[in-house]
Structure formats: structure tokens, C-alpha cells
Amino acid sequence: MLVIASYALQESLRRKVLLIVLILTAAFLGLYGFGIYKAYETIDPNSREAIGPSSVLIDTRILFSATLFGLSMFGVLFLATVLAIFFTHAVVRGDAERGLLQPLVVRPVGRTSVLAGRFLAGAFACSLYVAVVYAGGLLITHAVTGWWPDRIVLPAVELAGAVIVLVALSLVGSVFLSAIANGIAIFMVFGAGLVAGLLGQIGEALDSDSLKTIAKVSSWVLPFEALYQDALNAITAETEGFTKAALSLGPFGGAQAAGISLAPYVLGYLAALALLAVAGFSRRDL
Amino acid sequence: MTVAFSAQALAKHYGSVRALAGVDVTVDEGELVGLLGPNGAGKSTLVKIGCGLVRPSGGSAVVCGARAGSREARAAMGYLAELFRFPGWCSADELLELHQRLAGSTGGEPERTELLELVGLSDARGRHVEDMSKGMQQRLGIAQALVGTPRMLFLDEPTSALDPAGRRTVRGLLEELRRRGVAVLLNSHLLSEVELVCDRVVIIHRGEVVAAGRPQELAKPRGVEIDLEGGTRHFEGTGREDVPRIVADLVAADEKVYGVRVLTSTLEEIYLEAVEGESS
Numbered sequence: 001m002l003v004i005a006s007y008a009l010q011e012s013l014r015r016k017v018l019l020i021v022l023i024l025t026a027a028f029l030g031l032y033g034f035g036i037y038k039a040y041e042t043i044d045p046n047s048r049e050a051i052g053p054s055s056v057l058i059d060t061r062i063l064f065s066a067t068l069f070g071l072s073m074f075g076v077l078f079l080a081t082v083l084a085i086f087f088t089h090a091v092v093r094g095d096a097e098r099g100l101l102q103p104l105v106v107r108p109v110g111r112t113s114v115l116a117g118r119f120l121a122g123a124f125a126c127s128l129y130v131a132v133v134y135a136g137g138l139l140i141t142h143a144v145t146g147w148w149p150d151r152i153v154l155p156a157v158e159l160a161g162a163v164i165v166l167v168a169l170s171l172v173g174s175v176f177l178s179a180i181a182n183g184i185a186i187f188m189v190f191g192a193g194l195v196a197g198l199l200g201q202i203g204e205a206l207d208s209d210s211l212k213t214i215a216k217v218s219s220w221v222l223p224f225e226a227l228y229q230d231a232l233n234a235i236t237a238e239t240e241g242f243t244k245a246a247l248s249l250g251p252f253g254g255a256q257a258a259g260i261s262l263a264p265y266v267l268g269y270l271a272a273l274a275l276l277a278v279a280g281f282s283r284r285d286l
Numbered sequence: 287m288t289v290a291f292s293a294q295a296l297a298k299h300y301g302s303v304r305a306l307a308g309v310d311v312t313v314d315e316g317e318l319v320g321l322l323g324p325n326g327a328g329k330s331t332l333v334k335i336g337c338g339l340v341r342p343s344g345g346s347a348v349v350c351g352a353r354a355g356s357r358e359a360r361a362a363m364g365y366l367a368e369l370f371r372f373p374g375w376c377s378a379d380e381l382l383e384l385h386q387r388l389a390g391s392t393g394g395e396p397e398r399t400e401l402l403e404l405v406g407l408s409d410a411r412g413r414h415v416e417d418m419s420k421g422m423q424q425r426l427g428i429a430q431a432l433v434g435t436p437r438m439l440f441l442d443e444p445t446s447a448l449d450p451a452g453r454r455t456v457r458g459l460l461e462e463l464r465r466r467g468v469a470v471l472l473n474s475h476l477l478s479e480v481e482l483v484c485d486r487v488v489i490i491h492r493g494e495v496v497a498a499g500r501p502q503e504l505a506k507p508r509g510v511e512i513d514l515e516g517g518t519r520h521f522e523g524t525g526r527e528d529v530p531r532i533v534a535d536l537v538a539a540d541e542k543v544y545g546v547r548v549l550t551s552t553l554e555e556i557y558l559e560a561v562e563g564e565s566s
Contacts (some may be wrong), residue, residue, distance in 0.1 A: 003387045014375035099371040102428060106337045108361040215537035285300075286339040 003109065004117025011126060012087065018125070021083055024085040024132055028075055036068050040144050065147035066236050070252025073159060073235075074136035077228055080130050081165040084188050087122035088126040088170040091115070096286045098274050111281050115171065119143035122167040134159060136202075137268025149235035158231035161266055162224035166190065168273040169224075175280040188281045193218060193225035200229070200256050215256060223266050287314040288436040289334055290350055290469030297329050298493075305331040307493040308345065315437070316467040318460055320480035323490035324561055329473045330368055332490070335441045336471065337365045350437050361390070364436035366427045368443040377409055378426050379413065387451030389434035401429040404462070406455050420447040429458065432463075439463065442473045452496070455482050481553040489560045497560040500562035505550035512536065513545035552554060 012018050043060055092115075095101035105111050120272025134156045142148055149155065169189060173182040202208070217227035233256065236247055287552040291313040306328045310367045311320045321329045334340040335347050338355025345464040352358035372381055391397060402408050405425040415423060424447045431439060445453045452475075463470060474480050480487060481501055488555045497504055505513040508534060511518055521532055526548045533543055549557075 003384070007384060011375065099367060099369045100373065101426075103370055103372070104340055104388065106339065106360055106363070106365045108356060108357050108390060109388050110360070139516070168399060210410045222499065238481070282413075283341070285341060286334070 001063040001117045004114050007122040008087065008118055012125065017086060025079060027067060028079065029133065029136045029140060032075065032137060036144050037134045037140060040064065040069065044121065046152055046265050058246050059138055061145060061147060062243050063246055065145040066247055067250050068275060069137060069141045069149060069235060070232050072141065073134065073231060074153065076130055076137065077159055077162060079133065080126050081166050082165045083129055084122055084126045084163050085170050085183050088167055089124060089174055089183040090179035091174040092237050092281055093174055093177060097178065102286055105286065112278050115281055117217060117278055119167060119171055123164045126163040126167055126193065130160045130163055130269055131156055137151035143264065150238040151234040153227050155231035155234045158227040160228040162241065165224040165269065168270050172273050172277045176286065189222060193222040197225045197229050198251060201251060208283045221237045223269050226258045226262055227266065230262060233257045290315050291471060293332065293345065293347045294349055295345035296332065296335060296342055298335065298340065299343045299493045302541055306492050307491065309495055311488050311495065313469045313471050315469050317462055317486065318464050318470045318472060318484045320484035320487040321471060321476065321490065322474040322480060324559055327490045329490055330442055333471065333473050337363065337442050348459045362436060363438040363440060364431035364433065365440045366431040366442060366444050370427055372415045372423065372426065374414060374541050376415050377412050378402060379411045381426065382429060385430050391434040397481060401432055404459055405429045421449060421452050422446055425452065428558040437468060438475040439468055439470045441470060443475065445474065447475060453479060477553050477557055487553065490556060497556065499523065501553050508549035508551055511547040511549060512543060513543045
């Protein structure tokens with residue numbers, strides 16, 4: 001299993017994929033830093049903005065920083081999803097169609113080890129990537145605005161968890177779908193999850209039970225979205241009052257906290273995906 | 287003699303398509319068996335079942351005493367696929383090292399050196415697969431199949447991309463493997479090659495074995511040709527056992543005999559007869 005995992009990591013390094021990803025990520029962080037710096041110049045961070053007829057006060061610096069940092073977390077999730085799909089979209093059917101897989105699976109290591117090794121490689125690389133880029137966004141935000149999120153480690157862990165779920169989904173997809181079909185399918189699933197999350201935000205703002213139910217069901221079916229929403233929620237976990245309410249109305253407010261059942265549910269979800277992948281792969285003729 | 291590979295009543299259906307319909311094949315230790323048949327006859331399916339890549343619909347396949355596809359069977363065999371590809375970023379040495387690790391081989395660098403020498407790639411040790419010709423990749427594929435000293439080797443069209451010199455290298459390699467006691471099931475369209483190196487041939491047609499045996503056993507007599515002073519005479523309906531009598535009669539009749547040839551059908555003729563002339 002570790003042989004396959006190191007082979008997969010070596011492949012990504014030698015094909016210079018990680019190098020390209022790192023260059024693009026540096027560009028993303030550079031643009032993010034430039035954007036937040038310029039935007040921060042346009043606000044008065046010390047103001048307590050009065051909203052509405054009752055003169056409710058909102059902390060502009062927190063609203064600004066948390067929203068922009070939420071945006072950077074979305075960027076991290078999106079880029080890590082691209083990396084996750086790259087690592088896993090062609091692992092079974094794609095590689096089998098190209099003749100790359102057969103020489104590996106006839107070795108004593110077997111099919112389950114190939115799947116497990118590929119999953120480990122994808123999960124490790126994507127988690128590391130999330131950690132690095134998340135830290136980059138965090139430091140840039142702090143350097144410009146002086147703000148720290150209420151929780152620092154938990155959102156990073158949850159973002160990494162979200163990407164690991166996507167790695168697993170893509171791996172399962174690769175057992176049943178061709179490489180291109182699987183890549184497209186995973187992107188669409190990713191998009192569907194985000195849309196469901198936004199619907200949930202709107203549902204919270206409008207207090208619509210239907211939209212909130214749609215978001216909740218989607219979060220159970222696609223728990224990467226629940227993890228992402230909970231990560232957004234965690235960065236302002238201790239923020240209170242109308243600043244928190246204003247944040248919840250925005251696209252990166254993380255209005256839906258997940259609760260303690262999320263972690264065990266995600267572990268169970270990953271175990272179910274692993275069983276599905278192993279069962280599908282073991283029955284597949286190559 | 288120990289059986290290295292045996293398939294009994296092996297069947298495979300892909301939906302409504304019948305690829306194998308109860309095939310019986312055995313390969314003994316140190317034996318080189320050629321698998322012949324037109325495209326779509328079921329040869330590659332048979333090889334893939336032996337390697338555990340395809341699950342049979344019926345019957346059984348055993349590799350070195352273990353069920354085909356089991357960990358023990360995979361540990362005892364080597365395989366070169368008909369359509370294979372190695373990662374372009376790997377060098378020849380790195381690829382063999384990867385397969386050593388996957389196969390649990392302890393041969394290390396000496397094994398890699400020997401295998402690269404065997405297939406004539408010693409000079410290309412550090413060359414990346416993407417910089418190799420198709421023929422070089424095929425030879426590297428054979429070296430890869432030999433990692434871990436397999437007792438049973440499945441080769442699916444191993445010489446299809448090789449030039450005549452490369453084919454000769456592979457023929458020599460197969461003979462060397464036979465000397466070492468390795469059993470080989472060679473799936474090939476090149477009848478001349480099979481005829482030159484294989485101990486036995488199995489001809490498959492429409493998922494069934496239609497002929498099997500040593501090429502000499504399968505060959506049918508095609509008469510005797512004798513070179514005489516006045517030219518060559520052909521004696522229809524005769525065979526090797528008739529030669530002494532025919533020569534004695536000719537000598538008694540004052541004919542001068544310069545040469546005698548016993549004619550038998552070629553493997554190509556045997557093959558075409560078995561598959562009813564169907565082209566590949």
C-alpha cells in the first residue's frame with residue numbers, strides 16, 4: 001500500500017503537477033494579498049457601522065476580515081478539489097483503459113492495496129496543500145487587518161476533511177466511470193454541494209424551512225459541504241451580536257454549524273465509500 | 287512433471303458474448319506453450335483469467351497450485367499485457383525497482399542489471415520510458431514480467447512491436463527461460479515464432495480449443511519429395527515410414543538419388559485448417 005502511495009506521489013512530483021499547482025497557488029495568494037490590502041484601504045476598520053433605524057452597531061473590521069478570509073477558504077477548497085480530482089479521477093478505469101493499471105494489480109499487492117495507496121497519496125497531498133494554503137491566507141489576512149479567526153486549527157482540519165471526502169468520492173467514481181466522465185461528475189457534485197450550501201445561507205436569511213431542509217439533506221449526502229460550512233462557522237464561532245448576524249447573511253458566513261455528529265458521520269461515510277470502491281473494483285474485469 | 291498452469295472447463299461470458307466456452311489448457315513447469323487463434327478467439331481472455339485480471343464465468347484456473355487471481359498465484363507469475371503502458375516519467379531502472387517492491391523481490395540491483403541485460407537494455411538503464419521506442423518499451427515489459435523470478439509467465443503478444451533482431455532476442459530469452467524451468471504461455475499471432483520456440487501449441491477458435499499438441503504431432507503428411515538425376519519427383523500419399531522402400535525401389539531401377547524430403551503440413555496450414563481459414 002505504501003509502495004503505491006509513494007509511487008503516486010512520485011508521479012505527481014515528476015510530472016511537475018505539484019510544481020504547477022504551487023506556482024498557481026502562489027499567484028492566488030499573491031492576488032488575495034493584493035486584493036485584501038487594497039480593499040482594506042477603502043474601509044475604516046475602527047468604525048462601528050450603524051445599520052437600520054435602531055442604529056445597530058457592526059464591527060467593520062471583523063465583518064471585512066472574516067468575509068475575505070471566508071473567500072480565501074473557498075479558494076483553498078476549490079484549488080484542493082482540483083488537486084484531489086487530478087490525483088484520483090483516473091485511478092481505476094482511466095488507468096486500465098490506458099494499460100497502466102494491469103501491470104500493477106497482477107502483483108501480489110493486489111487491488112485493495114492499489115486503491116488504499118492511491119487514497120493515502122491523494123489524502124496526504126491534498127491535506128498538506130490545504131494546510132499550507134490555509135495558513136498562507138490566514139497570515140496574509142492577519143498581516144493586513146490584524147484579525148485572527150476565533151478558531152484557527154479546526155477550520156483547517158475541516159477543510160482538509162472536506163477535500164479527503166472529495167478524494168474518496170473521486171476514487172469511487174474512478175471504479176465505475178471513465179476518467180473524463182468521472183472528472184466532470186466530481187466537479188458537478190462539488191458544484192451541487194456549494195449551491196446547496198448557498199441555498200442554506202439564503203434559507204437562514206429568509207428563514208425558509210424548505211431551503212434549510214434542502215441544505216441539510218445535501219450536507220448529509222455530500223458531507224464535504226457540511227465540513228466547509230462548519231469551517232466557515234468556526235472562524236467566527238465566538239463572534240456575537242449583529243456582526244455575527246451580518247456575517248451569516250453573506251456567502252462566506254457559515255450560517256450552518258454542523259454539531260458533534262459530523263465527525264463520526266464523515267468517518268462512517270468514508271468507510272462506506274471504501275467498501276463500495278473495493279467491492280466495485282474486485283468485481284471489475286480489466 | 288509439475289503443472290504450472292491449468293485451466294479446466296474455463297468459461298467466460300461478457301453479457302451475451304461468449305468469449306470462452308469450456309477451455310482446458312495445461313502448461314507444465316519448464317514448458318513453452320503457444321496460444322494461437324484469430325482475433326476475438328478468446329486467447330487474451332484466457333491469459334487475463336490466468337493473471338486474475340478477469341473473473342471466469344465458469345470452470346477453474348490454477349497457477350502453481352493456487353487459484354488464479356489469488357495472492358499466492360500472483361506471487362508465482364509474471365505477466366506482459368498485449369496493450370500495456372508504463373509511466374513515461376519512470377526510467378527503466380526505476381520501473382523495475384517499483385515492480386521489485388510490488389512483487390516483494392529481494393533481488394535488488396543485481397536482479398535489475400541481469401534483467402536489463404537479458405532484454406538488451408543495459409545501455410538504457412537510466413532512460414525514461416517516454417524517450418524509448420515502442421520496441422524498447424516492449425523489451426522493458428518483458429524484463430518487468432520477469433521481476434521476482436516467476437515460475438509461470440504469461441506473455442500476450444510480446445513481440446508485436448519488435449523488429450526481427452528484437453524478436454530473435456526474445457526467442458533466445460524464451461529458450462533460456464525454458465532451461466531455467468520457467469513455464470510460459472505465449473499468446474502470439476506470429477506462427478513462425480511459435481513454431482520455432484514452443485513445445486506445444488493450443489489453437490483456440492470461437493472460445494473453444496480446436497487443436498492442441500506438439501507441432502510435429504499436429505502436422506499431417508504431405509508426401510515425400512526425392513531429388514533424382516532427371517529432376518524432383520513427388521510421391522503423394524506417402525510418409526517417413528515409406529522412405530526406405532521408395533529409395534530401395536528407385537535404386538533398384540538404376541535411379542541416382544540426390545536428396546529426400548519428407549513433407550508435412552506447416553503450422554500455418556494446421557492453424558488455417560483448425561480455424562477454418564478465418565483470418566485474424
